[in-house]
Amino acid sequence: MATPLLVNIVELLRRPGTIKDIEVLIAVADFDFADERIIDVAVPVTVHLESLANGVAVSGNAQAQWHGTCRRCLKSIDTTLTVEFSEMYQLVLEDPDAFAIEQDQVSLLPMVRENILLALPLAPTCRDDCPGLCSQCGADLSEASCSCTTDVTDPRWAVLDTLRENLTKDS
Ligand SMILES: [Zn+2]
Ligand SMILES: [Zn+2]
Known part of the structure:
Protein backbone atom coordinates (compact mmCIF):
# COMPACT_ATOMS: atom_id res chain seq x y z
CA MET A 1 0.00 0.00 0.00
CA ALA A 2 1.28 3.45 -0.89
CA THR A 3 2.30 5.75 1.95
CA PRO A 4 -0.52 8.24 2.48
CA LEU A 5 0.24 11.88 1.74
CA LEU A 6 3.54 11.14 0.06
CA VAL A 7 3.27 13.48 -2.91
CA ASN A 8 5.43 13.47 -6.01
CA ILE A 9 6.28 17.05 -6.88
CA VAL A 10 8.39 16.68 -10.04
CA GLU A 11 5.86 18.78 -11.95
CA LEU A 12 5.88 21.49 -9.31
CA LEU A 13 9.64 21.70 -9.15
CA ARG A 14 9.86 22.17 -12.92
CA ARG A 15 8.27 25.59 -12.83
CA PRO A 16 7.71 28.03 -9.93
CA GLY A 17 4.08 29.02 -9.58
CA THR A 18 2.74 25.55 -10.35
CA ILE A 19 0.00 24.48 -7.99
CA LYS A 20 -1.48 21.18 -6.92
CA ASP A 21 -4.51 20.56 -4.72
CA ILE A 22 -5.15 17.41 -2.79
CA GLU A 23 -8.18 16.26 -0.81
CA VAL A 24 -7.93 12.93 0.96
CA LEU A 25 -9.31 11.00 3.89
CA ILE A 26 -6.56 9.53 6.03
CA ALA A 27 -7.19 6.69 8.46
CA VAL A 28 -6.26 7.53 12.05
CA ALA A 29 -4.12 4.38 12.17
CA ASP A 30 -1.92 5.78 9.37
CA PHE A 31 -0.97 8.73 11.57
CA ASP A 32 0.11 6.50 14.43
CA PHE A 33 -0.77 9.29 16.87
CA ALA A 34 0.04 7.37 20.04
CA ASP A 35 -2.40 9.71 21.77
CA GLU A 36 -5.57 8.24 23.25
CA ARG A 37 -7.45 11.52 22.88
CA ILE A 38 -7.75 11.05 19.10
CA ILE A 39 -10.90 9.12 18.16
CA ASP A 40 -10.63 6.51 15.41
CA VAL A 41 -12.49 8.43 12.70
CA ALA A 42 -10.84 9.10 9.32
CA VAL A 43 -9.24 12.53 9.08
CA PRO A 44 -10.14 14.69 6.06
CA VAL A 45 -7.05 16.55 4.84
CA THR A 46 -7.04 19.34 2.28
CA VAL A 47 -3.68 20.48 0.95
CA HIS A 48 -2.68 23.23 -1.44
CA LEU A 49 0.87 23.03 -2.80
CA GLU A 50 2.54 25.82 -4.69
CA SER A 51 6.09 25.81 -5.99
CA LEU A 52 8.21 28.84 -5.27
CA ALA A 53 11.76 29.66 -6.35
CA ASN A 54 13.19 28.19 -3.14
CA GLY A 55 10.81 25.35 -2.37
CA VAL A 56 7.19 24.34 -2.14
CA ALA A 57 4.68 26.15 0.06
CA VAL A 58 2.14 23.79 1.57
CA SER A 59 -1.02 25.05 3.21
CA GLY A 60 -4.30 23.46 4.12
CA ASN A 61 -6.31 21.98 6.93
CA ALA A 62 -7.20 18.74 8.65
CA GLN A 63 -10.07 17.72 10.91
CA ALA A 64 -9.61 15.22 13.69
CA GLN A 65 -12.21 13.89 16.12
CA TRP A 66 -11.01 13.86 19.68
CA HIS A 67 -12.19 13.06 23.13
CA GLY A 68 -11.37 14.86 26.35
CA THR A 69 -12.66 15.82 29.79
CA CYS A 70 -13.77 19.34 30.68
CA ARG A 71 -11.34 20.63 33.28
CA ARG A 72 -14.09 22.63 35.01
CA CYS A 73 -17.15 20.34 35.12
CA LEU A 74 -15.45 17.00 34.28
CA LYS A 75 -18.01 16.24 31.57
CA SER A 76 -16.65 14.27 28.67
CA ILE A 77 -16.09 16.14 25.44
CA ASP A 78 -16.30 14.64 21.96
CA THR A 79 -15.57 17.20 19.34
CA THR A 80 -13.87 18.08 16.09
CA LEU A 81 -10.55 19.81 15.94
CA THR A 82 -9.85 21.77 12.76
CA VAL A 83 -6.21 22.55 12.22
CA GLU A 84 -4.93 25.03 9.67
CA PHE A 85 -1.32 24.68 8.59
CA SER A 86 1.13 26.53 6.41
CA GLU A 87 4.59 25.07 5.94
CA MET A 88 7.57 25.13 3.61
CA TYR A 89 9.29 22.17 1.96
CA GLN A 90 12.75 22.79 0.54
CA LEU A 91 15.40 20.90 -1.43
CA VAL A 92 18.07 22.95 0.32
CA LEU A 93 16.96 23.70 3.86
CA GLU A 94 17.37 27.45 4.25
CA ASP A 95 14.41 28.02 6.53
CA PRO A 96 15.02 26.34 9.93
CA ASP A 97 11.34 25.39 10.17
CA ALA A 98 11.18 23.92 6.67
CA PHE A 99 10.66 20.24 5.90
CA ALA A 100 12.90 18.42 3.45
CA ILE A 101 12.03 17.48 -0.12
CA GLY A 138 -20.24 19.62 43.70
CA ALA A 139 -23.41 20.55 41.79
CA ASP A 140 -22.98 21.06 38.06
CA LEU A 141 -23.60 24.80 37.82
CA SER A 142 -24.34 24.65 34.09
CA GLU A 143 -27.43 22.55 34.83
CA ALA A 144 -28.73 24.01 38.06
CA SER A 145 -27.67 26.59 40.57
CA CYS A 146 -27.23 25.25 44.07
CA SER A 147 -28.19 26.88 47.34
CA CYS A 148 -24.67 27.14 48.69
CA THR A 149 -23.72 30.62 49.74
CA THR A 150 -20.89 31.94 47.67
CA ASP A 151 -19.23 33.83 50.51
CA VAL A 152 -17.65 31.23 52.73
CA THR A 153 -17.01 32.66 56.17
CA ASP A 154 -13.33 32.83 56.91
CA PRO A 155 -12.71 31.52 60.47
CA ARG A 156 -10.50 34.54 61.19
CA TRP A 157 -13.44 36.87 60.54
CA ALA A 158 -15.59 34.74 62.83
CA VAL A 159 -13.21 35.58 65.68
CA LEU A 160 -13.50 39.28 64.93
CA ASP A 161 -17.29 38.99 64.85
CA THR A 162 -17.25 37.49 68.33
CA LEU A 163 -15.01 40.28 69.58
CA ARG A 164 -17.26 42.88 68.04
CA GLU A 165 -20.32 41.33 69.68
CA ASN A 166 -18.59 41.38 73.06
CA LEU A 167 -17.59 45.02 72.63
CA THR A 168 -21.14 45.95 71.74
CA LYS A 169 -22.38 44.15 74.86
CA ASP A 170 -19.89 46.01 77.07
CA SER A 171 -20.78 49.47 75.89
ZN1 LIG B 1 -17.59 21.97 31.44
ZN1 LIG C 1 -23.27 24.18 45.94
Missing part, protein backbone atom coordinates in the same frame (compact mmCIF):
# COMPACT_ATOMS: atom_id res chain seq x y z
CA GLU A 102 13.40 13.99 -0.65
CA GLN A 103 13.57 12.22 -4.00
CA ASP A 104 11.16 14.70 -5.63
CA GLN A 105 8.60 13.91 -2.95
CA VAL A 106 7.10 15.71 0.01
CA SER A 107 5.98 13.60 2.92
CA LEU A 108 2.99 15.47 4.33
CA LEU A 109 1.82 12.91 6.87
CA PRO A 110 4.35 13.72 9.65
CA MET A 111 3.71 17.44 9.19
CA VAL A 112 -0.09 17.06 9.44
CA ARG A 113 0.33 14.72 12.41
CA GLU A 114 2.52 17.24 14.24
CA ASN A 115 0.07 20.08 13.59
CA ILE A 116 -2.86 18.05 14.92
CA LEU A 117 -1.06 17.01 18.09
CA LEU A 118 0.11 20.56 18.78
CA ALA A 119 -3.41 21.90 18.38
CA LEU A 120 -5.04 19.55 20.91
CA PRO A 121 -5.96 21.65 23.95
CA LEU A 122 -4.06 20.77 27.12
CA ALA A 123 -6.82 21.93 29.43
CA PRO A 124 -10.05 21.61 27.45
CA THR A 125 -13.39 23.02 28.52
CA CYS A 126 -16.78 21.76 27.27
CA ARG A 127 -17.61 25.35 26.32
CA ASP A 128 -15.86 28.69 26.81
CA ASP A 129 -18.13 29.85 29.62
CA CYS A 130 -18.52 26.54 31.45
CA PRO A 131 -19.26 27.54 35.07
CA GLY A 132 -17.89 24.25 36.39
CA LEU A 133 -18.89 22.53 39.62
CA CYS A 134 -19.81 24.16 42.92
CA SER A 135 -16.74 24.00 45.12
CA GLN A 136 -18.91 23.21 48.14
CA CYS A 137 -21.61 20.73 47.07
